[in-house]
Amino acid sequence: MIKFERFSLPNHLRVLFHKDATSPMAVVNVLYDVGARDESPEKTGFAHLFEHLMFGGSVNIPDFDAPLQKAGGENNAFTSNDITNYYDVVPAVNLETALWLESDRMLSLAFTPRSLEVQRSVVIEEFKQRYLNQPYGDVWLELRPLIYKEHPYRWATIGKEIEHIEQATMEDVKHFFKRFYHPGNAILCIAGNLELxxxxxxxxxxxxxxxxxxxxxxxxxxxxTQTEYREKTIERDVPSDGFYYAFRMVDRLHPDYLTCDVLSDVLGRDKSARLFTRLKKELQLVSEVNAYITGSLDSGLLVISGKLNPGVHFDALDDALWNIIDDLNEAPVSSKEMDRIMNKIRTSKAFQEQGLLNRAMALSMFELLGDAEMINQELDQYASITAHDLLRVGREVLQKNQCSLLKIKSRRND
Amino acid sequence: MIDRSQAPNIQSVSEIQFVEPERRELAPNLEMIAMTSVPNETARFDLYFDAGKCRGDKSVASLVNGLLLSGTESKTSVEIQESINSLGGFHESGMSTESAVFSIYCLREHLETLFNIVTDAIENVAFDPSEVEELLSDRTQKLQINQGKVNFLSQQAFREVLFASNPRYARPVELSDYENVSIDELRNFHQRFYKNGLMRVVVVGDIQQSALDRIAMRSLDLAAKEQPSFETTITNTSGRVTVEKKDALQSAVRLGRILFNKTHPDYLDFLVLNTVLGDYFGSRLMTNIREDKGYTYGIGSALVELDQTGYFTIGTEVGSGVREDALEEIQFEIERIRTELVPDDELERVRNYMMGQLLKSADGPYAMTDLYLSAHIHGQSLDFYNDAIRSIQTITPERIRELAQRHLDWNDFSVVTAG
Incomplete structure (x- = not known):
């Protein structure tokens, strides 16, 4: 049970406070309700570039990092397709330093041309390092537009292409700030050994x-709604053939969301899951295989991905995979299987809630979804999912016309 | 209206509460470390084996490590996985040059059962040929993928130059390691370094003493028969190596030199120097090469410890076109710290930052156990961290410059680029 208090300011800033008397550290987490999905199709990658600019000085404070480090703290941030999340971890006695810094950059940035110029280069290097200069690094750049035709999930957080980042202007930066960076679009969560x-x-x-x-x-x-099966093959200089089966699923607030999560666990959470035991151990078709959900706020994806063993053809995998899916949609999951999955969920939730920063981030995220209290209901919601629910949702989601398949074919296998 | 240009007052952290776990000597070469004051249901255990990469030829150590849950005479690998997963356990396996650690994360109610499942699996690995084949095939694929990453290529080449004085430490993983592996070779390694190689059991969790006693008893069956000893003859070598990778968009840069570990009198002060230079977001390398030049997404330095020595290293990935510029800037920053005194305000910031980090490293039972282990493994007690606090609080700019002059001479460095 994670206890918290909630209040808001007249300027509409929503604030959560979570007391933890055991930690000498305090966390300040600021979630802005803006992500890559809020970008214009001609200016993708902007939310993430903007996250970098948030460290380039604010209206009254030339440098964000140095004063926080001086207070014994550290910070970081991440951008997803849905949100941008900033956090500071400081000795609890220096909480105010973090609030001073976070509030000043919520008030306004310094908007220095120098900061824009440098962070453009840094983000371009990040683009190369994580997406272009790694084997299989560009998979999601290819997969997203195969699945999403209208929704802005069709581009990745880093952006569609490097050119979009190169072309970002100061005008864009100011406009973005004005539109998305204000108290009413943020959730502040403070955690630590403090008094309300x-x-x-x-x-x-x-x-x-x-x-x-x-x-x-x-x-x-x-x-x-997707109505037809889609498939695309790309050739890359990678050692093994790879596959990504992506199934359209419900949005984060839909009652079936957690059921989809459990479905992905049944298929591919670990080495006891069906995909691993059948495709790898019994049939020896794959070297690795996993299933997971993307966890996005709007209609998301259940993804099955992996790599083929040498000499195995995509068709052999495809037949075997759909057989596993047919079995899953045919007969209810056994209680033994359900127990195993619930036990894994219990352990991972207990560990997630171990860390103060994790708790602060999760509280902020649930508050964005509508109510931070949902953090304390989630385990019961998982526990209430039945084999019948899995059957019903599986039959809706795990079918061919909801699926997009991306094959990454190794050029070396020709 | 508040004056926002005015920073709030800050308080320096001056005291940190270190909590010592319980330590028992179970046998001459086996100890148990237990941290039982955990205020929630989570638990973890780690098994430390004297089975690091340096103990075997080629990749034998890492292959045996990969086969620990591959099945016994009475249980298949799938059955072992099932028994761990159905109790909600997560396992993790870590390999370094000098040791191998197997960990389970779980809820405390299942810890003892999981301990028994895992020790049984590890003690009785059957080395089923099909499991071995599967692992060899998987490792081949993983290595081929890694060989497409400039960062991996630079690390391998860096080890080769850095450890030129010791082939066991220097040797890169090669695809041929996964061909013609004899099962006997694996069995012999397992017999010597796992069945008779357990050095340390770590338990974190609100576990009853009686359960700890049983875990201790069981651990004795795998106790290391001899005191592990490590290479003492590693000396520094220097050189420049360029690994070509066609069409790479970025080059990985890695450089460094053999230095020392916690047992050296300069160690603690050097950590302050290391932080100033490259070990936090505001470091000189980050400020210059990322925040000023925009050459990279990130750059950092570290002092990596081995049993008998340690090494200092700097690593980054930069745009291919600016590789030499980046190297020049790294060299410039090293020269600067060797010649100029670190300004007071910068040092003040680093002191406070490091104190905050140390405070965080002692926050909670898991962090605290790891902090304890980090000192204990190198023969130090928790007093080491009080010495660290003293070093952080009292080091002078002159001392930092002196250390840089003594330990960071560019001519002593191994420098590797890949891409």
Whole structure:
């Protein structure tokens, strides 16, 4: 049970406070409700580039990192297709330093041309390092547009192409800030050995005078229901053939969301799951295989991915994989299998909740979904999923016309 | 209105609470470390074996490590996985040059059962030929994939130059390691370094003493028969190696030199120097090469410890066109720290940052256990961290410059680029 308090400021900033009397550290987590899905198709990769610019100095403070380091703290951030999340971990006695820094960059950035110029280069190197200069690194750049035709999930967080990042202008930066970086579009979570009164006072002090901006209405093009099977093959200089089967699934708030998660566990969470035992151990078709969900807020994906063993053809895998899916959609999962999966979920949840930073991030995310209290209900929700639910949802999701397949063919195998 | 240009007052961290786990000597070469004050249901155990890469020829050590759950005479690998997974256990296996660690993460109610399952699996590996074949094929594929990564290529080549004085430490993994592996070779390694190679059992979790006693008893069956000893003759070598990779968009750069570990009197002060130079986001290397030049997504330095020595290393991946510029800037920063005194405000920032990091490293039972182990493995007690606090708080700019002059001479460095 994770306890927390909630309050908000007149400028609409939503604040969560989670007390942990055992830790000498405090966490300040700021979640902005903006991600790559909010970008324009001509200017992709911008939310993430912007995350970098948030460290390039704010209106009253030339450098974000140095004062935090001086207070014994550290920080980082990440951008997804849905959100941008910033966090600071500081000795609890220096909480205010983090609030001072976070509030000033919520108020306004310095918008120095130098910062834009350098961070463009840094992000381009990141693009190369993570997506272009790694074997299989560009898979998601190829897979997304195969699945999503309308929704902005059709591009990756890093962006469609390097050119979009090269072309980002200061005008774009200012516009983006104005639209998405304001109290009403943020959730602040503070965790540590602190008292609520104190937290309220200092949050009020640093965030209270940031002007409120009207509500940011999101009107994203929704992805139409997929009605046909899609397939694409790309050739790359990689040692082994790879495969990605992506099935369209429900959005994060849909009642079947967690059921899809459990379905992916049945298929491919670990070395006891069906894909591993059948495709690798029995049939020796693959060297590795996994199943997982993307966890996105809008209609997401259940993905089965892996690599073929030498000499195995895609067709052999395809037949075997659909047989496994047919079995899953035919007969209910045994109680032994359900117990195993629930035990794994229990362990991973207990470990996730071990760390103060994880708790602060998860609380912020659930608050974005509607109510931070959902963090305490999730385990019961998982436990209430029945074999019948899995059968029903499996039959909806795991079917051919919901599937897009990306094959990565090794040029070396020709 | 508040004055936002004015930073809030900060308090320096001056004291850190270190919690010592319980230590028992189970046998002359086997110990148990237990941290039982865990305020939740989570638990972990680690088994440390004297089975690091340096103990075997070619990749034998790492192959045996990969076969630990591959089945016994009475249980298949699938059955072993099933028994671990159905209790909600997660396993993790780590290999380094000098040791092999097998870990389980679980809820405390299952820890003892999982311990018994895992020790049984590890003790009685049957080396089933089909499991061995499968592993060899998987490892071949993984290595081929890694060979497409400039970072991997640079690390392999770096080890070769850095450890030129010792072939066991220098040897890169090769595809031929996975051909013609004899099962006897694997069995012999297993017999010597796993069945008779357990050096340390670590338990973190709110576990009852009686259960710990039983775990201790069981551990004795695998106890190491001899005191592990490690290479003492590693000396520094230097050189420049360029690994070509066609069409690479980035080059990986890795450089460094043999230095020392915790037992050296300069170690703690050197950590401050290392932080200033390259071990945090505000470091000189990050500031210059990422934040000023935009050559890279990241660059860092570290002091890596071995049993008898250690080495200092800098690593980064940079745009292929700026590889030489990046190397020049790295050299420039090393020269700068050797010649100029670190300004007071920068040193003040590093002191506070390092204290904050140490505070974080002692936060919670898992972090605290790892912090303890990091000292203990090198023969130090928790007092080591009080010495660390003293070093962080009292080191002078002159001392940093002196250490840089003594230990960071460019001519002593091995420099490798790949891409």
């Amino acid at each position: 009164d104190y937290v309220q006072t200092v949050v009020e002090k640093w965030f209270g005078d940031i002007p409120s901006v009207g509500e940011n209405l999101r009107n994203l093009p929704q992805e139409p």
